[in-house]
Amino acid sequence: MKSPLIVAPLFTLLAACGGGGGGNDNPVVAASVFAGNDQQIIEKSEFTIEAKGSPADGTFTWQRISGPIIEDFPLDGALQTITAPDIKADSELVLRVSYQTSDGQLVSDDLLIAIESNNQIPQVVVTQTAPATLPSDYQDTITLSAAGSIDPDENGQINSYNWQQIAGPALAVDSNSNATISFSHPLLDTNTLITWLITVVDDEGGESSTEYSHTLNKTTEVIIANAGSDQSVIELEKVTLDATDSQTVTNTYKCYWQQTAGSAVLDNQQQCVTSFIAPATEAVNTHTFEVTVTDYKGRTEKDSVDIVVNSKPQGLINDTGMSKCYNNTQEIACTSPDFPRQDAYVGRDSGVGTHIEKVGKGEQAFDFTKLNQFADELLDNASNFSCIRDNVTGLIWEVKSPNTNVLPNTQLREGQNHYTWYLTNEGEVQSGSSLGTPNSTCPSNSNCNLQVYVNEVNALDYCGGTNWRVPTYTELLTLLNYGKHGQSILLDENYFPNTPNSNLLADGLIYWTSQTAVDGTSLSQAYVFDMSDGNDLAYPKSNTAFVRLVRTAGASQ
Known part of the structure; x- marks a missing residue:
């Protein structure tokens, strides 16, 4: 690469004093420098560079302009011996020599060094x-x-x-x-x-x-049978047996299942994945299944799995009454994996007729017994009864008397009577209570509110008890049968007759609970349930709603 730079000094011709003419006895010679011919070398090899300058009385300085890094630069002197750097790929190194003469002229020239990478092949060690x-x-x-x-x-x-x-x-x-x-x-x-x-x-x-x-090395066992992990399930659930984690030399095998303890019916004994419905049980039962795995050479191995079947926990609360399963828009099979574990499939209602034995009668899993005025049990087909015992929750519920006349000319316990929310607790009036008006929506000369009605019923020793009260939110919810949705009332009218006309109150067939709706300020509302559709609502305590009293069996009379 040749790109010499020549710098000529300024000079002045001076006329000799008194002379008839003039001249320069020592003219200035323009400086020049040559860095040498471009070179091609191999990485890590030694190479020589030598510059030449004119006139010959100057000094040389080498600099790296671009390319791989080389130590010790800049270097002084025309002749230099350099070791090429270790590089990862072919590269170009540009060096520049500067030459300065004794009279101050400075010139330079560039040298291109093409460096070839000399990679050594790696050695594999395993x-x-x-x-x-x-x-x-x-x-x-x-x-x-x-x-x-x-x-x-x-x-x-x-x-x-x-x-x-x-x-x-x-x-x-x-x-x-x-x-x-x-x-x-x-x-x-x-x-x-x-x-x-x-x-x-x-x-x-x-x-x-x-x-x-x-x-x-070959293994001692050539078949590993695997019947899967032990399981604990609830009666009437579908149970899957899976032996596909078994292993053979070729991964080609067949399965055969046998039950060695318990009683269940397998869908298919000759599939590696099979299933059965857990039998109904009143206690904890263990069912044992043995799978025989056979490879393509007829070699076999066995393994067992235990399925513990538990009775379905019933609890002390009624189910929803739902006997069908649905997706977002329509009825579907309860076994659909897209909408699993619905009440109709796994709830209390699903066990009716298989493992739930009722004390009395009722729709779905509801279990009611009719009681007379002394709280004695009556036959299920009795037409005259005073109250109802819920055999699931243990609560005793008021049965309303037939409607006889027009308000307020009615009897004490008629279903059409309705009241403002006014309750006391240990003699203290609860926040937000509203007294009500005498002889307005009930036949009371005192006030038409809940506490007056509770006191009057307890004074009668009605149905063998004096601990009647307004039900809690959860207690009233246990009477609702949502499977009757779309009908006029979500109660079993065989046990809860004498329902008032749904048009009597503007807001529907609403019944008070004892639970105040906490609104953060006035506490002026309590929860009601609409017995025609099952919806709950925070309702002003100063408004009137129906009531069905409840008491706890066996509690203090």
Whole structure:
């Protein structure tokens, strides 16, 4: 590369004093410099550069302009011996020589050094690092490592690894691109040679491959039967038995299930995945199933699984009454996996007729017994009764007397009577209570509110008790049968007759609960339930609503 720079000094012709003419006896000579011819060399080799300058009385300075870093620059002197740097790829080094003459002229020239990379191919080294004790056994984790592979270049390194199995049964490795691979010792009925092709690539693209072989010993067992984990289920649930985690040498096998304890009917005994419906039970029962796994050579192995079947917990609260399952828009099969575990499938109502024995009668899983005025039990078909015992919750409910006249000319316990929310607790009036007006919506000369009605019913020792009260939110909810949605009332009218006209109150067939709706300020509302649709509502205590009293059986009279 030739790009000399010539700087000529300024000079002045001076006329000799008194002389008839003039001239310059020492004219200035323009300086020049030549850095030498461009060179091609190999990395880490030694090479010489030499510059020439004119006139010959100047000094030389070498600088690195671009390309790989070389130590000790800048250098002074025309002749220099340099060692080419270690590089990762072919590179160009540009050096510049500057030449300054004794009279101050400064010129320069550039030299191009093309450096060729001389990469050394990496060496593949493979070792088996696990298990610690050889030979390995079935399910041992075997680890092979190529991390000891070498890049001979002084500052080189291995950038990537690739493992490829080229002989032996297919093995599932954790990763084919790591320095190490791990896999599980499989079932084998003969000693088996495994061969891998390992390829490593260094940071300069140099690539080297080698094959590595090792032997996996045959296993003692050639079939591992696996009936699955033990299960604990609820009666009437669908139970799945799964033996697909069994293993054989070829992964080709068939299954046969037998029940060795308990009584259940399998959908198919000859499938590796089968199912049954857990039988109804009044206690905890264990059902044991044994699977026989047979490989293609007729070799067999067995395994068992225990299925513990528990009776369905019933609790002390009624179910919803739902006997059908639905998606967002229509009825569906209760076994649909898209809308699972609905009440009609797993709730209390689903057990009616299979494992729930009622004390009395009622729709779905509701279980009611009719009682007379002294709280004695009556036959289920009795037409005259005073109250109802819920055999699930244990609560006793008021049965309203027939409607006889027009308000307020009615009887004390008629269903059409309605009241403001006014209750006391240990003699203290509860917040937000509203007194009501005498002889307005009930036949009371005192006030038409809940507390007056509770006191009057308890004074009668009605149905054998004096602990009648307004039901809580949860207690009143237990009477609602949502399976009757769309009908005029969500109660079983065989046990709760004499329902008032739904048009009597503007807001529907609403019944008070004893629970105040906390609105954060006035506490002026309490919860009601609409018995025609099951909705709840926070309702002003100064408004009127119907009431059905309840008491706890066996509590203080």
